[in-house]
Amino acid sequence: MRVLIAPDKFAGTLTAVQAAEAIARGWGRRSPDDELDLAPMSDGGPGFVDVLHAALGGDLHAVTVAGPHGSPTPATLLVVDDVAYVESAQACGLHLTHGEGVETATSLGVGELVAAAVDAGARRIVVGLGGSGTNDAGAGLLAALGATSDVALDAGPLALAELTTLDLAPARALVAGTRIVVASDVDSPLAGLFGATKTFGPQKGLPEDRLAAVDGLLEDFAAVADRRLALAKGAGAAGGLGYALMLLGGERRPGIGLVSDAVGLAERARAADVVLTGEGAFDFSSRSGKVPYGVAETAAEALRPCVALAGRVLVGSREMRALGVEAAYSMVELVGEERALGQPAEALADLAERVARTWSRE
Missing domain, CATH: 3.40.50.10350 (Glycerate kinase; domain 1)
Known part of the structure; x- marks a missing residue:
């Protein structure tokens, strides 16, 4: 049998x-x-890189990136031919925040992983989303790739309160010519009743009385960046990392489908x-x-x-x-x-x- x-x-x-x-x-x-x-399988969350390495082989690149609160954090990049696989949870996972400080937690390290993939010569970068401890709309990721603003993009959603300008051109130039795939099991938009904050904020340690305020910060960020794209399925994945990657031209695919095809x-x-x-x-x-x-x-x-x-x-x-x-x-x-x-x-x-x-x- x-x-x-x-x-x-x-x-x-x-x-x-x-x-x-x-x-x-x-x-x-x-x-x-x-x-x-x-x-062994994954939907894009923790274990994404290990599962794909077991199935596809390839080369593992050890990288040190910024954790959700700035501490140096080890992570691993998988490169198979000209495709790089990135696991966002390695850089900003819930296990790194222990459910605390979500309003100041950043996705900067995920952007550093994407930058490392570009440096490795990847023509396609697949970013697995899931298990994140951040809720910054991916602002930290964008900062790591060169985006600029009149506020700090790498200090969590709380730092976005006074944002009025956002220049994505440097980040888009860095990944130009590279196809980005967003591997996620989450259909949520960025903000609103079914968005990143109100759906997943509580499990990341965000108090009930702060949900509306933090959700409003993400809505304000989208108003400056791209309000239409904020409504896309998967924009709210991993605290808005899906949205940031879509701003860079990322194409969303269900994580389980992508892994199923790979194995x-x-x-x-x-x-x-x-x-x-x-x-x-x-x-x-x-x-x-x-x-x-x-x-x-x-x-x-x-x-x-x-x-x-x-x-x-x-x-x-x-x-x-x-x-x-x-x-x-x-x-x-x-x-x-x-x-x-x-x-x-x-x-x-x-x-x-x-x-x-x-x-x-x-």
Whole structure:
């Protein structure tokens, strides 16, 4: 029997690569003769570069960039032929802010990564967005690439309060001739009720009583930069990094679709008898461009069943079917929360072994 293993990261505990290996280890204990095909996945957020490096090879370039509050932060640029892959979370991820100081956090380091990609000779730069701790409309990124203004662009959204001028010409000149692809699972516009601030601000530590004010700062920024583009799907991704990249001519693509194409997921699903996916919390928000939904869609097109393994399963059978998943299994239900969090790889392997009892033909 052939089994395709295509999980996302289990946020805070396992990378996608580690999750795939743990599932394979557990499944193999129960069904050692099954053929296991590991295809760790990403939607553009944390783990984006690792997943693509595992699938595509290429050269990893170590870069030190400015973190969200200015501290030197290590990051990695993946270069495959003339294509560079950048993971924004490495430079401005939520794990670097710990949910604090979002009003002064900057995306400057992401711009430095893009500049490093240009210096490396990339003709195409794919920027994975997701898991950010910033909400500055990408002003910091633009500053790193040469944009200028009458206010500091690299000091977070709070510094944008008095902005009246913005010159993007130097930044656009720097990336001229380079195709920019925005890999994101988020459809939000930059501002408004469903924009970056009101949708994702609270999870980044922005207090409820500051949401309207910070959202207004992003609206004011857009009024100077490009109000129409601020309404585009994905402009609100990663606190507005999607918007900044679109200002430079970036073209948005769903992150899960881009990674699926890169790893040849459709062909690998057709060669499998069952497809396994997973993430830390499997809930109905998984439908919004998340890995399990994207993998399930690919499995359905290949007429193969898709099974999810997760830290927690927060949907019922009806919602599960709507997501295209035949069955979902929870680590917490099997081994308890303490072990699921304290020994995630072992717990996931145990869960995979249990799932194999039902889904393997052995």
